[in-house]
Amino acid sequence: MKEQDHMDQEYLAEAAEIARPGVEPLIPIFPWPPRVRVSGLYVASRIVTPPISAPGPLPIQPIPIAQPLPGIVPTSAAPWHIEELLPWGLLREELRLDVDGRYPQMMASGTLYGVLAKRVHWIARLTASGPNAWTGSIWFKDGDVAGFPYTTVDITTTSTFLASQRKAVVRLSGGGTAVRTRTLAFKSPYFRQVEFEFDCAAGVTATTHIGTHDHPNRPATLPNETLSIEEVYRRVGFEVRKSGSDSIVPIGDAGTNARWSDNEMHDAMQVYWSRFAGKAQWSLWVFFAKLHEQGTSLGGIMFDDIGPNHRQGTAIFNDSFISTAPTGDANPVAWVERMRFWTACHEMGHAFNLAHSWQKQHPPDWGTPWIPLANEPEARSFMNYPYNVSGGQTAFFSDFAYRFSDNELVFMRHAPERFVQMGNADWFDHHGFEQASASPEPSLKLNLRVDRAQATYQFLEPVVLELKLTNIGRRPLVMEKELLSMTDHMTVIVKKRDKPARQYLPFARYCHDQQAQVVMPGEFVTDSLFISVGRNGWDIAEPGYYTIQIALHMEMEDIVSDALTLRVAPPRGYDEEFLAQDFFSDDVGRILNFDGSAILRGGNDTLREVNERLSDRAVAYHARVALAAPLARDYKVLDMGDRMGEMASAKEAGGRLRRSAPRIEEARQLYTSALLERKDQAIATLGRTDYEYYLGRFRAALVEHGAVLKKEPRDVKRDAKREKNGDIEHTMRVIKEALSSLKDQEPVSR
Amino acid sequence: MLLHIALQEGFHRDDVRVLVDAREVLADADVTTRRQTGYAASVDVDVMHSPVVVEVVLGKRGVTQRHSVSVDRPTYVGLSLTAEGKLVWTTSHEPFGYL
Numbered sequence: 001m002k003e004q005d006h007m008d009q010e011y012l013a014e015a016a017e018i019a020r021p022g023v024e025p026l027i028p029i030f031p032w033p034p035r036v037r038v039s040g041l042y043v044a045s046r047i048v049t050p051p052i053s054a055p056g057p058l059p060i061q062p063i064p065i066a067q068p069l070p071g072i073v074p075t076s077a078a079p080w081h082i083e084e085l086l087p088w089g090l091l092r093e094e095l096r097l098d099v100d101g102r103y104p105q106m107m108a109s110g111t112l113y114g115v116l117a118k119r120v121h122w123i124a125r126l127t128a129s130g131p132n133a134w135t136g137s138i139w140f141k142d143g144d145v146a147g148f149p150y151t152t153v154d155i156t157t158t159s160t161f162l163a164s165q166r167k168a169v170v171r172l173s174g175g176g177t178a179v180r181t182r183t184l185a186f187k188s189p190y191f192r193q194v195e196f197e198f199d200c201a202a203g204v205t206a207t208t209h210i211g212t213h214d215h216p217n218r219p220a221t222l223p224n225e226t227l228s229i230e231e232v233y234r235r236v237g238f239e240v241r242k243s244g245s246d247s248i249v250p251i252g253d254a255g256t257n258a259r260w261s262d263n264e265m266h267d268a269m270q271v272y273w274s275r276f277a278g279k280a281q282w283s284l285w286v287f288f289a290k291l292h293e294q295g296t297s298l299g300g301i302m303f304d305d306i307g308p309n310h311r312q313g314t315a316i317f318n319d320s321f322i323s324t325a326p327t328g329d330a331n332p333v334a335w336v337e338r339m340r341f342w343t344a345c346h347e348m349g350h351a352f353n354l355a356h357s358w359q360k361q362h363p364p365d366w367g368t369p370w371i372p373l374a375n376e377p378e379a380r381s382f383m384n385y386p387y388n389v390s391g392g393q394t395a396f397f398s399d400f401a402y403r404f405s406d407n408e409l410v411f412m413r414h415a416p417e418r419f420v421q422m423g424n425a426d427w428f429d430h431h432g433f434e435q436a437s438a439s440p441e442p443s444l445k446l447n448l449r450v451d452r453a454q455a456t457y458q459f460l461e462p463v464v465l466e467l468k469l470t471n472i473g474r475r476p477l478v479m480e481k482e483l484l485s486m487t488d489h490m491t492v493i494v495k496k497r498d499k500p501a502r503q504y505l506p507f508a509r510y511c512h513d514q515q516a517q518v519v520m521p522g523e524f525v526t527d528s529l530f531i532s533v534g535r536n537g538w539d540i541a542e543p544g545y546y547t548i549q550i551a552l553h554m555e556m557e558d559i560v561s562d563a564l565t566l567r568v569a570p571p572r573g574y575d576e577e578f579l580a581q582d583f584f585s586d587d588v589g590r591i592l593n594f595d596g597s598a599i600l601r602g603g604n605d606t607l608r609e610v611n612e613r614l615s616d617r618a619v620a621y622h623a624r625v626a627l628a629a630p631l632a633r634d635y636k637v638l639d640m641g642d643r644m645g646e647m648a649s650a651k652e653a654g655g656r657l658r659r660s661a662p663r664i665e666e667a668r669q670l671y672t673s674a675l676l677e678r679k680d681q682a683i684a685t686l687g688r689t690d691y692e693y694y695l696g697r698f699r700a701a702l703v704e705h706g707a708v709l710k711k712e713p714r715d716v717k718r719d720a721k722r723e724k725n726g727d728i729e730h731t732m733r734v735i736k737e738a739l740s741s742l743k744d745q746e747p748v749s750r
Numbered sequence: 751m752l753l754h755i756a757l758q759e760g761f762h763r764d765d766v767r768v769l770v771d772a773r774e775v776l777a778d779a780d781v782t783t784r785r786q787t788g789y790a791a792s793v794d795v796d797v798m799h800s801p802v803v804v805e806v807v808l809g810k811r812g813v814t815q816r817h818s819v820s821v822d823r824p825t826y827v828g829l830s831l832t833a834e835g836k837l838v839w840t841t842s843h844e845p846f847g848y849l
Contacts, residue, residue, distance in 0.1 A: 294789075296845075297789075297846060297847055298787060298848050299847055299849045301849075303786075320847070322847070343849055346849055355785065359759070359785060359788075387844075387847070
């Protein structure tokens with residue numbers, strides 16, 4: 001009986017769904033037997049029990065991607081196999097099947113959330129291959145595609161009235177690897193969720209509904225219904241909810257002229273939008289006002305291209321030209337209502353990152369389209385201007401079915417989430433966090449810190465962040481030992497005030513053995529991040545304010561840090577300005593990043609000059625440790641003779657490895673000056689984590705070159721523990737002891 | 751009589767001069783289209799006779815074009831650049847609207 005009740009409830013829920021206008025009947029009366037709609041979101045997640053054997057070799061190249069994405073570089077780590085690279089935890093998969101219902105696009109898209117940010121997004125075009133079966137080629141891939149060689153997908157659905165028992169079997173094949181089959185459970189008839197909030201300026205009424213037959217100029221086949229904005233977007237495939245309660249924005253907040261500037265609207269959004277947050281989220285603020293400061297020629301605008309999170313707010317101006325019906329129109333009141341409704345849907349489309357119909361092709365300097373698109377100047381879409389088509393607005397509305405074009409539907413339903421989600425990729429471009437999986441109740445907290453009271457940096461001083469990941473949950477967590485040093489699992493955004501945000505791209509990504517460690521509740525792990533310079537060049541250099549935020553991609557969620565704002569002070573004088581020209585170079589960046597180089601001579605010369613001319617400045621500490629490192633030990637240098645720089649293999653060029661002898665006395669002086677003389681200043685600029693690391697290197701170099709550490713055997717174990725725990729004072733004592741022992745000896749090498 | 755000249759689609763840090771009967775009415779060295787609306791800049795000119803010669807100079811692109819425009823009633827001229835850098839002229843007797 002209980003089971004029957006459950007079935008009845010599910011049936012009633014489905015019936016309620018189909019009772020809403022615009023949703024294609026789930027169970028039509030005819031034909032018989034009834035056909036169950038299968039489009040929607042399917043999901044799977046599963047627990048993999050460790051241990052799992054290491055992945056086998058997969059020497060398979062990824063298929064060409066339709067449009068490589070700026071800033072998203074396939075990991076250089078070994079190919080991964082999502083079924084095997086699961087040392088622990090959950091794997092989630094999503095399938096968006098789009099073969100029936102409203103405006104079917106015959107597409108499927110999937111997202112695979114692997115361990116530690118391994119994320120793949122794919123899209124395939126489908127054809128029916130049998131009852132409840134489809135097949136198609138994968139034409140778009142994004143993310144960690146190197147381990148996702150598949151080229152073909154076959155999908156079979158289980159057809160049943162009970163949503164809880166609907167399944168999709170997804171079979172991925174091709175690409176020279178074994179077939180991969182997964183079963184995913186039906187979750188929702190919608191592909192994605194979004195929420196809207198409608199607020200009005202005082203004295204303005206929002207037009208959020210329309211009678212589709214109110215105006216006589218319409219398609220003959222247009223159903224007669226009351227259509228809401230929410231329903232328009234439900235038909236796109238979004239489960240639409242309303243956030244907050246629609247509110248009135250006092251006109252006084254707009255200034256005295258009642259016309260709204262973009263900044264005023266942005267401020268109002270922060271105050272009145274119940275969901276405002278400085279992060280990407282599937283949530284949109286829609287504001288109805290009288291006029292923009294541009295005047296009556298602006299009917300509406302997605303005004304939010306301000307700040308780090310674009311596309312969160314959009315506005316409609318009721319007193320603009322959209323409220324002037326053409327002379328002689330058959331029903332001017334209905335015309336105006338329709339135009340206001342249409343404008344709201346249009347501006348909201350921009351918030352989903354849709355361009356105008358005629359802007360799909362554009363010059364490269366406008367940004368990167370997600371896939372090559374053709375212009376649609378005659379499209380009967382919310383994203384076209386009605387008065388720009390052949391025949392003008394009369395022709396447009398006579399053939400307009402209150403919908404988006406197929407290309408636009410594919411984008412909103414199937415493009416990678418970060419392209420579409422509000423507050424994520426910049427308007428008209430792609431950048432920023434993949435923040436899709438941030439949990440409302442995260443188990444981890446990521447803090448960004450700097451080892452100083454105020455986050456102010458001297459000009460030229462490199463920025464080293466301290467990352468701290470704390471288990472704030474109630475259960476022990478198992479995580480990669482080197483998690484915080486594996487930058488391919490992070491998205492790091494650096495934004496200088498009034499400049500576009502940049503994604504920090506490290507010079508190198510490090511591949512570590514997968515070693516798990518247990519982090520108990522309240523415990524944390526730390527590491528450092530040298531963030532000033534990377535493959536993008538110097539992200540932090542000019543004086544000004546910078547905001548830094550990091551998303552750490554875990555298997556089931558993204559851990560997003562709070563934003564850290566720091567300031568770079570102006571140059572102290574001519575010396576710093578002069579040296580900056582050489583200092584902010586790729587060579588110096590690489591030397592500092594890799595803690596020294598024996599071959600980047602120009603960069604080393606610059607750092608020596610910094611050490612001499614700016615010896616009291618923080619940048620000198622960085623210069624000294626970078627100059628000391630290659631001097632402290634044997635250094636292997638590839639000597640190409642006169643043919644250095646030629647496009648020839650080392651063998652062809654007669655290259656040979658040459659040993660550069662250590663110069664321990666110079667190294668000692670540099671390390672001593674950098675690490676021992678002014679410890680607190682050194683920690684402040686190098687960061688505690690790196691300071692400890694450099695101390696360790698210094699100590700190891702001393703021991704390697706003859707320092708004698710007098711120790712009883714029982715002290716060795718105790719000392720090792722103290723060093724492991726970051727006892728800096730202890731390590732310094734050990735080093736000083738080593739240095740004094742060296743004084744009694746001839747230096748090994750000078 | 752009103753002659754409204756609007757720089758619309760496709761401008762990106764363009765150096766633009768607009769002249770009406772050899773008189774400079776708009777000069778801006780950094781014109782960029784706001785892509786949400788397709789609007790970049792505009793100028794209203796009060797003209798005393800019709801037709802007038804409207805000349806557009808895109809300095810960085812090395813483009814100069816002239817058109818004779820009849821202004822016997824309020825006239826709106828829209829100038830857009832295609833993806834290929836071609837300058838497209840549109841003329842209307844209704845004000846332009848942007849969305």
